[in-house]
Each structure stands twice: as C-alpha cells, then as structure tokens.
Amino acid sequence: MADSYAPVAFLVALKRGWRGLCPRCGEGALFGGFLKMRSHCPSCSLLLEPYRADDAPAYFTILLVGHIVVPLVLVLERYGNQPPLWFHALLWLPLSVLLALLLLPRIKGAVIALLWVHRVAAPKPSADGPDLSS
Ligand SMILES: [Zn+2]
Numbered sequence: 001m002a003d004s005y006a007p008v009a010f011l012v013a014l015k016r017g018w019r020g021l022c023p024r025c026g027e028g029a030l031f032g033g034f035l036k037m038r039s040h041c042p043s044c045s046l047l048l049e050p051y052r053a054d055d056a057p058a059y060f061t062i063l064l065v066g067h068i069v070v071p072l073v074l075v076l077e078r079y080g081n082q083p084p085l086w087f088h089a090l091l092w093l094p095l096s097v098l099l100a101l102l103l104l105p106r107i108k109g110a111v112i113a114l115l116w117v118h119r120v121a122a123p124k125p126s127a128d129g130p131d132l133s134s
Helices: 010-018 056-079 085-117
Strands: none
Touching: 010 085, 056 085
C-alpha cells in the first residue's frame, strides 16, 4: 500500500490510539460508537478493518482495573477498621465498572495503534480458503 504519510513514531501512534484517533493522521476518529471500529479513517482513509484487537483490550482492562482496585480493597481492609462486606460491594463494584468503562475504549484504541504501527493485520478471508462452516 502506498503511504504518503510520514512514518509515525511508536509512542505518537499509541497516544493517538489512546485518545481514540487514527494512529496515522491523528485526526479521524477510530470509533463510530462506544467500541465500534470504523472501517476506515474519515480523515486519511486508512483502512482500519484489518486491525482487529479481539480480546486484548478486555484482557488489559481487566488486568489494569484489578491492579488498581484490589490493592485499594486490601488497604481499606487493613487500615479502614475492617468495614462490612456490603460497604466493600457498594464502593468497589461501581468503581470497577466505571474504571473499566473509562479504560476499555482507550486501551482498545492503543491496541489498534500498536497493531497498525507493527502492521499486524488480520488475514483477508479467502474464497478458496478452508471451509470452516462444518
Ligand atoms: Zn487517519
């Protein structure tokens, strides 16, 4: 593919993806909805379909939220006079959901940017490929 855009540094692309912007031009939005990827960048027409994050954003989001929330739970349990379980549930469940909703689109954008920087595109489905329907 002819690429008239200057090469983009890894961290620049990652930052653009984190912000939900096209990793190549930094102007077009990656997402048409909360997590729905656009087929191409509306600004520079970069094809985004071949870059599929699959489960990686969910995995990294769970990893990150867990590493934020669990230490806080332990600190509260240790130094907070052992509050009742309902208090923990009332505090940590909404915080976990909120953090996940905040982080998931950003992490997905960063993963897409990472895939684009390293040109890790999913293979195109082929008409003469193996029949996976059975
Ligand atoms: Zn673009």
